[in-house]
Amino acid sequence: MAEIESFTLDHTAVLAPYVRRIGVERGPHGDAITNFDVRFTQPNVREMPTAAVHTIEHLLAGLLRDRIDGVIDISPFGCRTGFHLLMWGEPAVPDVVAALTGSLRFIADDAVETDVPAVSAVECGNYRDHSLHSAREWARVVLDEGISTDAFARVGV
Template identity: 60%
Template sequence: MAEVESFTLDHNKVIAPYVRVIATEKGPKGDIITNYDLRFAQPNQAEIPTGAIHTLEHILAASLRDRLAGIIDVSPFGCRTGFHLIVWGEISATDVAIALKETLKEIVEEIEWSDVQGTDAKSCGNYKDHSLFSAKEWAKLVLAQGISDLPFERHIV
């Protein structure tokens, strides 16, 4: 079976919240994609409730695209401690962390329910499981703790 980098990470040693590069890969035609770990909650100590992580996913998918070029996907980890961010090319973890910080501030200060895309039965596969209130609370928590651009030590952006 192929080794998956995320499963080799010592989740007991990371210090959330942080942004880290999981991998940068070059395709057969030379295209480069980078996968990032946007960790909100300390692994094995906390998890984001499904309504909050679902709403955060929808907001991040749109709002991070306003700040970073080349986003392919934003998707939650099954463990509900954060998100994968996959982009074309390479962006520094610092620049991703800064964009994430700006997006979380926007969530706390500006986003209203009418701003959240994909919240009806036509555009979402589980439209009843959203919570903007909880998404805002998690955004506040991450901002209060600070976002590091290093996973094993605190280097707040």
């Protein structure tokens, strides 16, 4: 099978929360797409409940795009410790951290039920499995710990 960079990462060596640049891919016309590991909780120590990850996913889809250009997609890891973020170009990690921090501040401090987009059976694949309460709690946990710009050391927090 193909080697996947994320599977070669030593998940016992990282110090969450952090943003890590996984790599840059180039298309046939030279366009760059950067893949980030956005880690909210310490791997194999704790994970977010599914409903929290799901609601954070829905909220970040809009909040992040409002705060930084070039977002292609932000999707949860199956392990529920964070998200993959795909972006056009080669954004700097500190800029991604700033946009994420602003988004999580909104979730933790200001978000109300009507802020969560696409929570109907028409718009979502599991619309019952949402928790804004839990999303706010986990956003607060990540903010209190601070998002490092280095996966292996606490930098900038």
